[in-house]
Amino acid sequence: MLLGKNGEVLDRVKSYSALREISKTRDAAGNLRITLNGKPVFLYGTLDQGWWPDGLLTPPSDEAMLSDLKYLKDSGFNMVRKHVKVEPARYYLHCDRLGIAVWKDQVSCSLGSYSEAAGIAPKWTRMNPNPVNAIWPEAAHEQWVLEYKRMVDHLCNQSSVMIWGPFNEAWG
Secondary structure, rough: OOOOOOOOEEEOOOOOOOOEEEEEEEEOOOOOOEOOOOOOOOEEEEEOOEHHHOOHHHOOOOHHHHHHHHHHHOOOOOOOEEEOOOOHHHHHHHHHOOOOOEEEEOOOOOOOOOOOOOOOOOOOOOOOOOOOOOOOOHHHHHHHHHHHHHHHHHHOOOEEEEEEEEEOOOOO
């Protein structure tokens, strides 16, 4: 708290810290399970692309973000997978305070001129016996690394982020 000459409050800052231990363990059947603070947790949630009817990818207000998250929590979900964008920091704060874990995907790159037709990005081949890896020009690879690093650096202190997904779907 910052006080003036006469003892009046000029400014006040509130903060908190949160520590989480994210790990894995095997259950009685030998299956891997995610643990939160040493206890197995089943993460149950939605794929959230962050669209807003009145702002496309921009949340209209802090209250709107909080309202969406409360709705998810009240619906029985305990996680959200953020898919195509990085939200404002307050979004992740709200998730933490509500007990909602975040799986944070790397935002997919725009292939631009690197198209499937040009043979650069492979078709969806997940079920094929010999799937084809993407062929990325060096400039596209460098851009991906730069953007991923910036996202992680920006969100690394958000305790609600439990899982980092470097690739989403068939993006390389």
